[in-house]
Amino acid sequence: MMKNIPLSALIGLFITGLYFFVAIFAQWIAPFGMAEVVGDVWEPASAEHLLGTDNIGRDLLTRMIYGGQTTIFIATMGTILSFVTGSSLGFLAAVLGGWADQLLSRLVDLLMAIPSLIMALVILAMVPVTVPVLILVMGLLDATRVFRLARSVAVDINVMEYVEAASLRGEGRLWVIFREILPNALSPLVAELGLRFIFMVLFISTLSFLGLGVQPPLADWGGIVKENKDGIVYGIGAGLYPAVAIATLAISVNLVADWILNRTTSLKGGRG
Amino acid sequence: MHPIIKLVAQRFSLGILLLVAASVLIFGLTEALPGDAAQAVLGQAATAESLANLREEMGLNRPATTRYFEWFGGIITGDLGTSIVNRLDIAESVGKRLGNTLFLAFWAALVSVPLAIFLGLLAVRYRNRWPDKLISGVTLTTISIPEFLIGYVLVYFLAVKLGFGSALAMINDSMTLFEKLQSIVLPVMVLTLVVLAHMMRMTRAAILNVMQSAYIETAELKGLSTFNVIAKHAFPNAVSPIVNVVMLNLAYLVVGVVVVEVVFVYPGMGQFLVDAVTKRDVPVVLACGVIFAAIYIGLNMLADIISILANPRLRHPK
Numbered sequence: 169m170m171k172n173i174p175l176s177a178l179i180g181l182f183i184t185g186l187y188f189f190v191a192i193f194a195q196w197i198a199p200f201g202m203a204e205v206v207g208d209v210w211e212p213a214s215a216e217h218l219l220g221t222d223n224i225g226r227d228l229l230t231r232m233i234y235g236g237q238t239t240i241f242i243a244t245m246g247t248i249l250s251f252v253t254g255s256s257l258g259f260l261a262a263v264l265g266g267w268a269d270q271l272l273s274r275l276v277d278l279l280m281a282i283p284s285l286i287m288a289l290v291i292l293a294m295v296p297v298t299v300p301v302l303i304l305v306m307g308l309l310d311a312t313r314v315f316r317l318a319r320s321v322a323v324d325i326n327v328m329e330y331v332e333a334a335s336l337r338g339e340g341r342l343w344v345i346f347r348e349i350l351p352n353a354l355s356p357l358v359a360e361l362g363l364r365f366i367f368m369v370l371f372i373s374t375l376s377f378l379g380l381g382v383q384p385p386l387a388d389w390g391g392i393v394k395e396n397k398d399g400i401v402y403g404i405g406a407g408l409y410p411a412v413a414i415a416t417l418a419i420s421v422n423l424v425a426d427w428i429l430n431r432t433t434s435l436k437g438g439r440g
Numbered sequence: 441m442h443p444i445i446k447l448v449a450q451r452f453s454l455g456i457l458l459l460v461a462a463s464v465l466i467f468g469l470t471e472a473l474p475g476d477a478a479q480a481v482l483g484q485a486a487t488a489e490s491l492a493n494l495r496e497e498m499g500l501n502r503p504a505t506t507r508y509f510e511w512f513g514g515i516i517t518g519d520l521g522t523s524i525v526n527r528l529d530i531a532e533s534v535g536k537r538l539g540n541t542l543f544l545a546f547w548a549a550l551v552s553v554p555l556a557i558f559l560g561l562l563a564v565r566y567r568n569r570w571p572d573k574l575i576s577g578v579t580l581t582t583i584s585i586p587e588f589l590i591g592y593v594l595v596y597f598l599a600v601k602l603g604f605g606s607a608l609a610m611i612n613d614s615m616t617l618f619e620k621l622q623s624i625v626l627p628v629m630v631l632t633l634v635v636l637a638h639m640m641r642m643t644r645a646a647i648l649n650v651m652q653s654a655y656i657e658t659a660e661l662k663g664l665s666t667f668n669v670i671a672k673h674a675f676p677n678a679v680s681p682i683v684n685v686v687m688l689n690l691a692y693l694v695v696g697v698v699v700v701e702v703v704f705v706y707p708g709m710g711q712f713l714v715d716a717v718t719k720r721d722v723p724v725v726l727a728c729g730v731i732f733a734a735i736y737i738g739l740n741m742l743a744d745i746i747s748i749l750a751n752p753r754l755r756h757p758k
Contacts, residue, residue: 277458278458278461279465281462281733281736281737281740282462282729282733282736282737283695283732283733283736285695286695286698286732286733287466287729289713289717290470290717290725290726290729293470293716293717293721293722293725294469294470294473294474294720295473295474370586373586373588373589374586374587374588374699377586377588377702378699378714378717379718380714380718390586393588393592397592397703400592400595400596401595401599401600403600405596407592408589408593408596411589411590411592411593414586414589415581415584418583418584418585419580422584
């Protein structure tokens with residue numbers, strides 16, 4: 169099985185794995201403390217500070233590593249929340265059908281009719297901005313997209329003979345959802361997982377950049393841009409490192425997702 | 441009744457219904473969540489008594505449905521209420537800023553739409569060869585970077601290193617059109633890059649879809665050049681999906697504007713909304729949220745109506 173992985177997917181897997189590894193072990197990898205002031209303002213890159221220092225003299229590499237930890241943690245939790253709510257409600261709507269399906273689907277239509285960023289801003293104007301609140305808001309807003317995908321996949325599966333056989337056998341709805349629909353709907357959902365994760369990374373970075381996401385002194389990639397944006401006009405590129413980090417992470421996750429999608433569509437859900 | 445008129449009327453009324461539902465949702469959210477306008481003004485440290493007084497003064501003690509209908513009625517008649525931070529009339533502040541935002545979005549659309557369609561055609565023409573791969577690679581990269589970072593990357597490399605365009609996009613009424621355009625060069629470029637990627641990829645997919653039809657094979661077999669096949673046979677049939685793609689991306693543009701305005705300190709609606717959220721100015725947030733939602737829903741509705749009109753199969757009822 170490992171032999172058939174194309175080079176692009178391998179590179180994607182490697183870089184994605186590297187980012188997650190650094191994020192998990194940030195405390196041991198980072199050369200300095202997260203909020204420790206260790207030098208002058210915006211020092212250029214040197215042997216001691218590989219990426220230089222930031223707007224108040226903290227080591228930028230350290231900030232980037234801890235920033236990656238926060239960003240990846242929030243994005244991962246948001247993705248999990250959006251998948252659990254989105255797919256379970258989506259499967260439920262497909263299996264139940266009738267008015268329950270109508271109610272959920274129209275509610276999702278309504279939520280998707282308003283841009284998520286605008287919706288998030290309206291909510292964040294009312295509640296205190298903390299990490300759990302951010303995860304909850306982003307995860308639930310994004311669950312609408314997962315709901316649509318999960319429902320449309322499950323509706324197709326729900327009319328298959330084996331599902332009918334299971335219900336004729338007298339299995340309950342939970343059995344049908346978890347033992348019949350879930351295994352067959354897993355492949356498209358896993359491919360979508362990567363895209364949703366990237367969307368979460370972009371979303372949380374944007375919110376932090378606007379000052380409505382992760383609050384200082386906690387570091388995150390969007391926040392690093394916000395802190396160092398004044399230097400850009402003077403030709404100091406400290407605020408641009410997150411662009412490299414976000415772009416490489418996004419592209420490598422995309423490469424993996426593409427591979428999973430290709431593999432599953434060519435095999436029609438079989439095992440490769 | 442003619443089926444097209446019926447379909448358009450149906451879609452139109454659905455749009456209006458969606459708009460009303462969206463306003464209920466946005467208003468309902470600010471009601472359901474903890475904290476209200478009075479709390480926002482006075483902060484967490486406010487005493488219960490001063491809170492009660494302010495609520496009385498702002499009319500927050502009346503039932504939510506009454507206040508919703510007052511608020512919604514106000515919006516329809518052009519009265520958006522007053523800001524709780526500076527007590528200014530919101531409609532007046534919004535008026536000028538909305539104009540600025542639409543100005544920015546208009547120029548971004550004017551540049552990106554023809555460019556996206558051209559690049560989409562080019563990618564199909566050289567499918568799976570280097571121009572296609574190059575275009576796909578570049579668009580994949582721009583999709584993977586958030587709008588504000590594309591903005592700063594352009595500011596750093598173009599404005600600071602090469603002295604092209606300006607890092608701040610200030611515009612005011614005393615400027616001539618040319619001066620205004622000069623100052624929004626960079627924000628327009630950012631927005632173009634952001635929507636270009638989506639629009640181009642969707643255009644490419646739409647045309648490729650048409651290219652797989654049997655009549656395209658016939659056209660190829662009778663010896664037409666690839667360009668003629670695309671321009672005369674594929675493109676007319678792809679117009680409806682492409683128009684749809686363009687409108688969807690214009691709707692996306694309206695949201696992308698929020699972030700780009702903050703990057704370039706542009707005096708538009710996006711900047712206004714973000715400021716209001718930071719200051720917890722609930723009436724302004726509500727007004728801006730509803731306006732953005734209305735523009736978004738309106739453009740989506742227009743996309744559907746245009747694709748109904750552009751569908752040749754619906755033009756000749758049996």
